[in-house]
Amino acid sequence: MTAVEERRLKGLLKTAAAEVLEERQDLLRDALRESLEDMALIRAIQVGEKSPHTSRKKIFQRLERAA
Numbered sequence: 001m002t003a004v005e006e007r008r009l010k011g012l013l014k015t016a017a018a019e020v021l022e023e024r025q026d027l028l029r030d031a032l033r034e035s036l037e038d039m040a041l042i043r044a045i046q047v048g049e050k051s052p053h054t055s056r057k058k059i060f061q062r063l064e065r066a067a
Contacts, residue, residue, distance in 0.1 A: 001009075021028050
């Protein structure tokens with residue numbers, strides 16, 4: 001592929017991507033939402049790894065009291 005063809009292809013891809021994002025804003029919104037949820041889950045896991053361990057029995061006792 002020549003440099004001219006590469007530039008033309010790059011321009012076409014940019015145009016196509018811009019059109020998709022303009023016409024289907026929901027796709028971008030959904031992708032962004034999923035990314036934020038993933039980042040929050042990663043942070044929660046990291047915090048959980050640093051917190052003291054609790055037995056399964058204690059967890060279920062607290063859940064039963066809360067119900």
